Amino acid sequence: MKQLSGAQIFVDCLKREKVDTIFGFPGGAVLNLYDELFRSDIRHYLVRHEQAAVHMADGYARATGKVGVCLVTSGPGATNTVTGLATAYMDSIPVVVLCGQVPTPLIGNDAFQEADILGITRSCTKHNYLVKSIKDLGRIMREAFHIARTGRPGPVVVDIPKDITAEVTGYQPVLKVDIPGYNPTTEGHSGQIERALDLLVKAERPLLYVGGGIIISNAYRELKRFAERFRLPVTMTLMGLGGFPGDHPLSLGMLGMHGTCRANMAISNADLVIAIGARFDDRVTGRIDKFAPHAKIVHIDIDPTSISKNVVVDIPVVGDARKVLQQILQILKKAKYAKVKTPKRTEWVNKIEAWKREMTLAYSMDGELKPQYVVEKIYEVTRGEALITTEVGQNQMWAVQYYHFKRPRMLFTSGGLGTMGYGLPAALGVQVARPDKLVIDIAGDGSIQMNSQELATAVQYDLPVKVAILNNGYLGMVRQWQELFYDKRYAAVDSSAQPDFVKLAEAYGAVGLRATKAEEVVPVLKEAIATPKPVIIDFRVSREEGVYPMVPAGAALTEMILV
Amino acid sequence: MRHTISVLVKNEFGVLSRVSGLFSARGFNIESLTVAETLDPEFSRMTIVTAGNEQIIEQILKQLRKLIDVIKVSDLTGKRFVERELALIKVRAEEKTRAEVLRTVDIFRCKVVDVTTKTYTIEVTGTEDKILAIIDLLSPMGIREIIRTGRVAVPRGD
Numbered sequence: 206m207k208q209l210s211g212a213q214i215f216v217d218c219l220k221r222e223k224v225d226t227i228f229g230f231p232g233g234a235v236l237n238l239y240d241e242l243f244r245s246d247i248r249h250y251l252v253r254h255e256q257a258a259v260h261m262a263d264g265y266a267r268a269t270g271k272v273g274v275c276l277v278t279s280g281p282g283a284t285n286t287v288t289g290l291a292t293a294y295m296d297s298i299p300v301v302v303l304c305g306q307v308p309t310p311l312i313g314n315d316a317f318q319e320a321d322i323l324g325i326t327r328s329c330t331k332h333n334y335l336v337k338s339i340k341d342l343g344r345i346m347r348e349a350f351h352i353a354r355t356g357r358p359g360p361v362v363v364d365i366p367k368d369i370t371a372e373v374t375g376y377q378p379v380l381k382v383d384i385p386g387y388n389p390t391t392e393g394h395s396g397q398i399e400r401a402l403d404l405l406v407k408a409e410r411p412l413l414y415v416g417g418g419i420i421i422s423n424a425y426r427e428l429k430r431f432a433e434r435f436r437l438p439v440t441m442t443l444m445g446l447g448g449f450p451g452d453h454p455l456s457l458g459m460l461g462m463h464g465t466c467r468a469n470m471a472i473s474n475a476d477l478v479i480a481i482g483a484r485f486d487d488r489v490t491g492r493i494d495k496f497a498p499h500a501k502i503v504h505i506d507i508d509p510t511s512i513s514k515n516v517v518v519d520i521p522v523v524g525d526a527r528k529v530l531q532q533i534l535q536i537l538k539k540a541k542y543a544k545v546k547t548p549k550r551t552e553w554v555n556k557i558e559a560w561k562r563e564m565t566l567a568y569s570m571d572g573e574l575k576p577q578y579v580v581e582k583i584y585e586v587t588r589g590e591a592l593i594t595t596e597v598g599q600n601q602m603w604a605v606q607y608y609h610f611k612r613p614r615m616l617f618t619s620g621g622l623g624t625m626g627y628g629l630p631a632a633l634g635v636q637v638a639r640p641d642k643l644v645i646d647i648a649g650d651g652s653i654q655m656n657s658q659e660l661a662t663a664v665q666y667d668l669p670v671k672v673a674i675l676n677n678g679y680l681g682m683v684r685q686w687q688e689l690f691y692d693k694r695y696a697a698v699d700s701s702a703q704p705d706f707v708k709l710a711e712a713y714g715a716v717g718l719r720a721t722k723a724e725e726v727v728p729v730l731k732e733a734i735a736t737p738k739p740v741i742i743d744f745r746v747s748r749e750e751g752v753y754p755m756v757p758a759g760a761a762l763t764e765m766i767l768v
Numbered sequence: 769m770r771h772t773i774s775v776l777v778k779n780e781f782g783v784l785s786r787v788s789g790l791f792s793a794r795g796f797n798i799e800s801l802t803v804a805e806t807l808d809p810e811f812s813r814m815t816i817v818t819a820g821n822e823q824i825i826e827q828i829l830k831q832l833r834k835l836i837d838v839i840k841v842s843d844l845t846g847k848r849f850v851e852r853e854l855a856l857i858k859v860r861a862e863e864k865t866r867a868e869v870l871r872t873v874d875i876f877r878c879k880v881v882d883v884t885t886k887t888y889t890i891e892v893t894g895t896e897d898k899i900l901a902i903i904d905l906l907s908p909m910g911i912r913e914i915i916r917t918g919r920v921a922v923p924r925g926d
Contacts, residue, residue: 327786384836386777386778509830509834
């Protein structure tokens with residue numbers, strides 16, 4: 206048996222998991238690991254804050270479908286990853302965070318840079334490990350990657366004490382995973398699927414409501430075939446955008462709080478809702494007892510806990526979205542379904558068309574530069590081919606309302622947790638994964654300041670991302686709620702004391718541009734895209750623009766505020 | 769409604785806090801929880817008594833199954849099972865009441881496990897009802913302290 210140190214075993218495990226990229230930040234507890242990494246051919250990206258390392262790994266994972274990997278030190282290094290972990294956990298993103306820990310004999314002694322990271326991250330990870338013996342290191346690394354990428358994916362933390370990284374032992378690679386308590390169901394129950402299809406054949410106003418599960422399981426081709434076969438209108442959650450082509454005639458766009466009117470009206474009038482890889486989040490359902498009140502609900506999801514959690518469903522199907530859709534397409538070949546013609550659904554389609562005509566997404570050009578106009582122009586100039594990340598707030602909603610996603614893995618946004626500061630580091634992770642692509646972070650002036658230090662990372666590694674700041678000098682979404690529901694008492698939302706973003710970019714060695722008028726938008730965008738460097742564009746937009754339509758929190762989806 | 773849930777878990781550090789953390793994070797309530805090693809020292813058995821409507825109990829069962837360290841979850845409620853709790857009751861035993869205490873102990877088929885000139889400590893095993901009943905009967909004599917375990921349960925039959 207070969208004698209290897211913990212650090213050597215660690216790198217061997219990474220290679221076996223085919224890890225070629227790591228985002229991280231070194232420190233005392235991980236010196237041995239970094240020393241061993243330095244000698245390997247694994248690329249390492251040095252971030253400026255550990256939170257950003259997790260968002261980068263998260264963006265990388267969303268762009269590739271592979272596991273994103275971070276390496277950080279003990280104590281503050283590890284605690285800084287918590288927001289990144291919670292972000293990845295809520296959006297089911299496969300990320301493995303490897304963190305150093307103080308040496309085993311010091312654990313529990315309040316040692317320098319010690320934190321109980323197992324306890325701290327328990328509720329924001331799919332699972333976490335503390336390596337207590339070098340004998341367990343290989344198995345734990347293998348299990349961590351397996352758990353992160355299978356079933357409903359999610360983040361996993363492995364906490365590695367420093368003494369274990371130095372210890373030497375006889376090492377046998379762990380090839381098989383055997384976790385008795387972990388065996389996700391991927392295949393759907395065929396009886397349940399047939400019951401669902403029997404409802405579908407009879408339905409007059411059916412609707413597909415799909416979420417991030419479509420993208421995670423790569424189910425978009427199967428989804429499209431299924432939707433076209435039965436002429437099913439499709440609405441997507443924020444996480445599901447791109448899972449069905451946004452420019453397809455059957456696409457109703459996003460539903461929910463800032464969804465399209467036609468999507469919200471359609472789900473409120475449907476007689477059958479088939480949910481796939483979505484979890485009935487409160488931002489999607491609005492008032493729960495008024496959600497899809499006329500519909501039977503079929504729910505296909507890999508996570509049994511998502512089923513009947515918020516909305517009690519009629520037909521649950523536990524399974525992987527893609528597998529179940531493949532099963533559906535297979536079962537549809539049976540004679541009793543094969544003879545069913547693709548329905549015309551004239552009445553239902555006309556109704557949806559009418560909602561679309563009556564209540565279109567709109568804003569007025571009144572002389573000031575409008576944020577919606579900026580996003581529209583980004584869409585036009587990039588021909589809808591850019592990879593878009595967002596921050597959180599109004600920028601996020603305008604980005605998804607005015608940019609249309611043709612394919613999966615084109616939008617990267619913190620859907621569940623709503624993490625401000627996600628967009629820039631995620632963009633860097635996406636750019637690392639897709640060096641050939643144009644990556645744009647649609648940001649707000651508030652959010653960008655939560656992780657703007659990562660401009661240094663962008664410059665250091667020549668990651669030419671573009672950051673489009675929709676700068677209104679407000680924490681705009683909070684201001685909008687205060688305008689609508691707090692009588693315009695604008696408490697703590699004025700962010701007009703801010704750096705000169707052009708100079709900020711320049712200070713980091715990036716390029717800064719600015720547009721203040723509508724006619725400047727396209728030329729500035731073209732200049733940014735032509736610049737082979739990271740670029741910040743400061744779009745000085747109208748200060749008190751709102752995101753509409755809007756369903757107030759706790760209201761039914763039909764109670765939209767239109768302007 | 770009240771449910772008794774039997775959970776087979778890996779016998780590892782941190783498993784108890786994963787389970788209790790799940791309950792507190794999701795606002796489920798734990799009425800009692802007991803845990804000890806099984807015949808196979810690799811696993812432990814937890815017996816959890818909780819309460820909630822049908823939807824909440826369904827979530828509790830699913831969420832427990834979702835934990836990686838949880839091997840098997842069974843809801844015993846509605847099935848045939850034996851359940852027991854244990855209590856140690858320190859009761860005042862003065863001259864006038866000593867005989868009465870012993871009579872009660874006898875009727876309930878429990879044991880006196882410690883005696884002093886002023887107190888008896890009584891060990892009682894049984895269902896929750898039985899334990900509440902003896903507490904009720906001993907109360908007038910002056911209970912100094914009660915220590916109760918949670919519930920353990922096992923399905924009847926093979």
